[in-house]
Amino acid sequence: MSVEANESRGPVRRVTAAEVAQGAGVSRSAVSRAFTPGSYLDADKRTRILKVAEQLGYRPNRLAAGLQGRGRSNLVAVLVGQLANHFDSDFQAILLEGLAAMGKWPLVILAAPEMIEEDILGVLGFPLDALILRGGSVGAPVVDYCSKLGIPLVVSGRVMDLPGVDSVCGDNIGGAEAAVGALIARGRRQIGYLGGPADLFSDAERRAGFHSAIAQAGLLPAATCSADYSFEGGYAAVAGLLGQAPALDGLFCGNDAMAMGAMAALREIHGRAVPEDISVVGFDDISIACWPGIALSTVRNDARATVAEILSLLASRLAEPQRPGRVVRIPAPFIARNSH
Template sequence: MDQDKLISPKRHRRVTAQDVADAAGVSRSAVSRAFTEGAYLDEEKRQRVRAAALDLGYRPNALAAGLQGGRSHLVAIFVGDMRNAYDTEVVTRLVGALNAIQKWPILIDGGGLSSVKEAMGEVLRYPLDALILRSGSMDPAIARECTKLHIPVISSGRVLYHPQIDNVCCRNQEGSQAAAQLLLDRGRVRFGYIAGPAGYSSSSARQDGMTRALAAAGLTPVAVEQGDFTVEGGLAAAERLFERARLDALLCANDAMAIGALGAARARGIDVPNDLSIVGFDDISMARWPGINLTTVCNPIDIYADKVVELLAARLADPEKPSDVAYIDTHLVLRGTH
């Protein structure tokens, strides 16, 4: 390559395709073809372009290249509240699974937003390939708005009935019912429940599962308190429960709150599990810590996240296919708190 044609772009400015074209003595479109698989370009020119790009430190704009092919490869993940430890672990798995199919996530934490609709309006300005909703309290209207824009939507954690929305949801009611039955079989009769925030469908379904199991045994919950899916929220809710009632069984809408409840019980000198059984839901990594050893309902993170990405890939391959609902089976994990 003629070194006299090399240029030095201005400092503090990103090298552009035009800079490479000028350095290699070719057109800008030739630079684009040099980095596009299958595009025709004389081999000598291709080598000149790539040598100039290497010298200048040029990297092709993957977003622009993708848009030329009709895909941005960007996938927004909307999470209701990243303080929820299960959601954090699901998102970590989702990011890896998306990267494996060459999709790049944009993460939105709804917990710190004053207006979810406003935030989603901003996100939808990006050329998204798809949107993953990881929120049990999301306004369904937002998902429907995405479908009007022909943006595929995967609802994770809540079933939204729409012909163009695919859904992944665990069997919340069945899982909680099994947890309650476990404690009933142990002879427990005075049940309490720590629910998640109002409006979360997963929390409501889990409470329903417990209530059904108790009703079949001729029992009703002694007391119910609301938490916020965090350890601190579970601790505070358990304190309120212990002030109100004497319990021998406590089911929680997620593991984080169960861990908080375990701390509250220990602080009061309550013997877990001899005097009080505590069962969580999700099986987050913290539940397995030796000092916690929480009995829980496993909502398998790897299977869950992989199924979300599987449905996403299927939707992108066939945008007109019928909507799908995938239910993830749960199972009890018996440790030391039941």
């Protein structure tokens, strides 16, 4: 039987509960009960069943079990952006850990730029416990289908103010204001903003926070530009910023990688000492930021707190599907190190 199955084409057929039942001389129900905590089953019979199951290599088929009654699949789709973004890879690890602790299985979908909507909709064929949106961008059809399919949608890193959609987002504005405040407290007056891609939610809020803090202090922005949130983007952008404001003495960057690139360019190409001649501040507090030699002053985008909120919102949504959507903001404190 087993030998025969292994020689066939297509998926190898798994051992079924019926085969275990035959081997142990019990009913198939008894096999099911042996794998269902809290079921009534004679202890000796249970031992016999588990032994045969292990010999035959039987495990209940989660697909079949998930189909039945009011069970949950426990599958959670997570749409992530480019993991080359260091904040996102740190974030994902914490999220995966949290989901595992909840007994959820994460289906991770990488939102590549060329990915079309139909590819994303494809995952909705699984009866997901939730869709967590961390990266990429989704349009109305995905939101609509989630609603119709009863799949909870939790958004991270931006706010999607729609009925039944939950969002968790760092306080970008407050964090940016704190960062610029620290530059001003250092006596910096020619302060620039090196931003991320202009179409991103995070950039819009961090840029707004920059402008608000500058205005609050009665200053004008010395220089602004956009790059792609990468080290290389930050490195290359410094020339343009210095062209706009040769006397630039403070730079707030929309994320840490760009801040590191900018620091490198300032030191290596433009002969500026950081922080003596010019202060540089980043955003996110990625794991590299605290490395000696980098010691970047930055704003903490608290991945742990964000994940905790996501999971809390998810649990709450599963318990109460009709609950109104919530928006949770995570404080984004300034972290002082040596770059400013």
